Amino acid sequence: MAVNYLSPHPSNPLEVGSSDVFNKAYKAQLGIGAEVHSDRLSEFVGGYASDSDDPLREIPKMEEYQSHIADVTGFKVSEMQQDTRYIDLDEGLSDDELQEGYGQDDTPRAARTRRAMRYVLEDEEDGGEEMDEVEEEEGEGEGGEVHKENDEEHDDLDVHPTSDDIDCFALDESEEEATLKLKPIDEQLEIQHEIQDFKNAVPMLGDDYKLIDRLGTGTFSSVYKAIDLRYHEWDNSPWLGHHPPASSAHYQSVPKPPGSRVFVAIKRIYVTSGPERIKNELLLMELCRGCRHVSQLITAFRHEDQVAIVMPYHRNEDFREYFMELPMPGIKEYFRCLLRALRDIHARHIIHRDVKPANFLFDPRTGQGSLCDFGLAQRFDSKAPAHGACLHITMSKDDAHGKYRTKSEYNSDWVRSQQVAARKKSKTRSEFVGYPDKDQRVPMKANRAGTRGFRAPEVLFKCGQQNGAVDIWSAGIILLFFLTRKFPLFQANDDIEALMELATILGKTVMEKVATLHCRIFSSNVPSIQSEVTWKTFAEKLNPELYNTPAPNPKFYPYTLPSQKAKLVLETEAENSLAGRIESPPAPEPSTSKSKASSSKSESSPAPSWDAAAVYKKDVAHALDLLEKLLHPESVKRITPEEALKHPFLAERGAREKKYKGDNGFFPHPFGNGVCGDMHFVDPVTDQPGVIRGGDDALDDGWEETRRLVLAGEGLAIGNDPCEFHKDYDAENKMWLS
Numbered sequence: 001m002a003v004n005y006l007s008p009h010p011s012n013p014l015e016v017g018s019s020d021v022f023n024k025a026y027k028a029q030l031g032i033g034a035e036v037h038s039d040r041l042s043e044f045v046g047g048y049a050s051d052s053d054d055p056l057r058e059i060p061k062m063e064e065y066q067s068h069i070a071d072v073t074g075f076k077v078s079e080m081q082q083d084t085r086y087i088d089l090d091e092g093l094s095d096d097e098l099q100e101g102y103g104q105d106d107t108p109r110a111a112r113t114r115r116a117m118r119y120v121l122e123d124e125e126d127g128g129e130e131m132d133e134v135e136e137e138e139g140e141g142e143g144g145e146v147h148k149e150n151d152e153e154h155d156d157l158d159v160h161p162t163s164d165d166i167d168c169f170a171l172d173e174s175e176e177e178a179t180l181k182l183k184p185i186d187e188q189l190e191i192q193h194e195i196q197d198f199k200n201a202v203p204m205l206g207d208d209y210k211l212i213d214r215l216g217t218g219t220f221s222s223v224y225k226a227i228d229l230r231y232h233e234w235d236n237s238p239w240l241g242h243h244p245p246a247s248s249a250h251y252q253s254v255p256k257p258p259g260s261r262v263f264v265a266i267k268r269i270y271v272t273s274g275p276e277r278i279k280n281e282l283l284l285m286e287l288c289r290g291c292r293h294v295s296q297l298i299t300a301f302r303h304e305d306q307v308a309i310v311m312p313y314h315r316n317e318d319f320r321e322y323f324m325e326l327p328m329p330g331i332k333e334y335f336r337c338l339l340r341a342l343r344d345i346h347a348r349h350i351i352h353r354d355v356k357p358a359n360f361l362f363d364p365r366t367g368q369g370s371l372c373d374f375g376l377a378q379r380f381d382s383k384a385p386a387h388g389a390c391l392h393i394t395m396s397k398d399d400a401h402g403k404y405r406t407k408s409e410y411n412s413d414w415v416r417s418q419q420v421a422a423r424k425k426s427k428t429r430s431e432f433v434g435y436p437d438k439d440q441r442v443p444m445k446a447n448r449a450g451t452r453g454f455r456a457p458e459v460l461f462k463c464g465q466q467n468g469a470v471d472i473w474s475a476g477i478i479l480l481f482f483l484t485r486k487f488p489l490f491q492a493n494d495d496i497e498a499l500m501e502l503a504t505i506l507g508k509t510v511m512e513k514v515a516t517l518h519c520r521i522f523s524s525n526v527p528s529i530q531s532e533v534t535w536k537t538f539a540e541k542l543n544p545e546l547y548n549t550p551a552p553n554p555k556f557y558p559y560t561l562p563s564q565k566a567k568l569v570l571e572t573e574a575e576n577s578l579a580g581r582i583e584s585p586p587a588p589e590p591s592t593s594k595s596k597a598s599s600s601k602s603e604s605s606p607a608p609s610w611d612a613a614a615v616y617k618k619d620v621a622h623a624l625d626l627l628e629k630l631l632h633p634e635s636v637k638r639i640t641p642e643e644a645l646k647h648p649f650l651a652e653r654g655a656r657e658k659k660y661k662g663d664n665g666f667f668p669h670p671f672g673n674g675v676c677g678d679m680h681f682v683d684p685v686t687d688q689p690g691v692i693r694g695g696d697d698a699l700d701d702g703w704e705e706t707r708r709l710v711l712a713g714e715g716l717a718i719g720n721d722p723c724e725f726h727k728d729y730d731a732e733n734k735m736w737l738s
Contacts, residue, residue: 171315173261177227180213195224198268202303205266209310215265216358220273220375224266225313231262238713239289239296239312242724247666248336249292251368252312263313264298271305277375278307284350284377285309289713290668291344293337295361295372296713314370319357322364322556324485328619329573330557331482334362336650337369338475340663343641345371346400346468348670349380355474356454357481367557376449380467390518394465400640425523453477453490457502457511458635460495463518469635472644476630480535483623484542500526506633507532514633535631536624549616576653577618622649665719674717676726678734683709691715691725694736 180188191214199206209226216223236255243249256262269278285297298310326334338360345352352359353376362369380394450459456473458466481487492498499522503511508522508529515522540546552559558569626649629639644650645663652662671689672680679692690709715723722729728737 171263171313176225176263176313176315177212177261179225194222198224201306202301202308204301204303205308209264209266211266220277221267221269224268226264226266228262228264228310231256232258236298238711239298241290241296241668241713242716242718243292243668244666244718244721247292247718248333248340248368249666252292252296265295265311265313267309267311269307269309273307273375281374281377282309284374284379286712287348287350288345288374290716291341291348292666292668293341293368293370294345295370311372312370314361314363314368314372315366316361316363316369319362319481320487323357323481323487325550325553326364326482326556327550327553327559328616329569330364330367331479331623332573332619332650333367333557334360334369334482335475335479336645337362337367338371338478339641339644339650340666341369341371342468342471342475343645343663344668345377346471346641347667350377351380351466351468352377352471353449354451354454355471355478356451357478357487360478364556365560381465390463390465394467399636400468400642425525430525450474452492452498453488455498456635457499457514457633458518460499460502461515461518461520463635467635468641469638472630472638472641473635475644476627479623479627479630480539483539483546483620483627486542500524500529502633503529505533505535505538510633517634517636535627539624539627547617547620549613572652573619574615576648576651577615577622579648579653619649622647625649661719667719669717671715674723675720675731676717676722676729678731679726679729680715680723681707689715691723693725694729 180191183191194214195211198211205211208228208230210229211224211226213225214222215225240255241249241253243253282297282300285295288294289296295311295314298312300307300309302308322330338355341360342352342355352371352374354373355371359373360369360371450470454474454477456470459470477489480489490498490501492501499511503522503524503526506514508524510532511522511529554560558566560566561569626639626644626647629647630644632638639647642663669677672682681690681692682688683690686709688709689712690707693706693708694704710725715725717723717726722731729735730737
């Protein structure tokens, strides 16, 4: 069992000097060179071993690479080189909180770094010449003509990463199959023993899958990487979906080429899990088939008391490896993926309840993410509890997070009297504050599932009418990690401590109002919780360098894209940021050295049409505004996923927005909705979905409608387009096209 070394003190335990063994032994490893790395990598890196351990200096042909970065970003990289301060973010962190997700890579940090360098090297060698040719062609002509050509490209090019951008977007099959060998010997033996035990417990497993590594382990399950031996023999379209090429989730729908090795993640659920929990997880995952950026259910099977769930394998990195360095476009893509996933599952009346970095598998090289682990998920409960009903309704078609009840629906005088009584208790001495040992009141029952530090105020107040707003709060906590560059932030041991952590930020008055909304009272005589601190101020205090423009990091999205593609992403994001209506607050003036580095331009490439520092400060202002909306303490006022995707921080403008009408053009409607929704049905006996089809009647040369059942994930209309079964159906005129 993992041991929790975290101190209960609210200060961040991760702000310590580096104790990373890899950093200390780095120069020694480079000196050995040929023994640790390939000959080719040793040849490139060896020259930099004596004077630097900066990853930017390990890249071959540095002048050429710096020109590439300068052309993409407008920065002159050589002037922005700074010594990187490595911090061991694993020290003192509990494994229980972060190893439940199946995608967290167990590969040692040194091995992951070597893998990252290999991707950079391959990108330079394979795509360098083509990139230069594209840049030379576009450099010709006058400035006005170039801008016109770029505008036309916005109509055709997708600014999101797609499955065919560059080779690093596809898995390196030999490397993925050999990840177990990169781990320590004792861990290899442990994993091999677990794999053999799993195969013995489920004999039919070896016929279809080859288990090769362990991806993660948790309280109720373990997840293993495997090769699907019979992928090409089955029809995979129900779980692949039909996301259009311009969608950020199109990579989910791309079938693997014939003859390729296909990796999957197999979740082994322990016998300690209750049958209802297992059934609930499988049913909800089946309902989420076709959702964007959600781990898809391929199949599941049971042998005696053993249950296994098969899902696609999604390459990702540990959140602690990139959250401090991920560029702003990468942060935006992270939340676009996450909020699209939440929008899709909330539209199906599903709450995830455990949104956290470990359960969102994000690849910082490609900008692709996938929401996983539905073990705590549940359907919305529209019924009000018998006791302690809240002063809000749970949800409606027009109010996704509910709304306040009118005063005629509850006794406002009684509510006011309870508020007055609570404030009187707050003024008494400490010996009179607390709760009775033998409380005679009716106990409040509510779902309190989730991970500490990510639970919303309504969960802590035991609200009986929770909805998707609890997931939005968790997403806001993740954004807070990115902005403060600190993780974790909240580490309370129980609900009372968690409420006090929030009270020190939100203030006593706000906490009283939130408690009243959920028909509860909040009283405390702690003097330090009287005043409110905005989330913006909180983030600025924890990160004094919040507004300082960072140097481009070649390891992360979008700088891993081809040169022209990366330039398009950056220019589009700059256009989106500068078009926002939020006024940028006055930011602290950066130091002279950083200011010069930020404003430096590449001598070998034309200056960009936007100022990187101004764009970054605007992005931070937008991010802080979104943070306030994601972490609104009152659930009924918290922003919805659909609204968040339209926020200036995440909104996509220009030709793409006009052509696809923003995110709505790629939204997969729940089964039975969309333009062809009236041609769908659910069988009253089997509860299986079905569709109505039109066809020729061979007997009388007429046109008749037929009914057929479909599998979960089939028959989903996307945006304003009909599903795959009704491409020949005119929904507006309610007729079939011949």
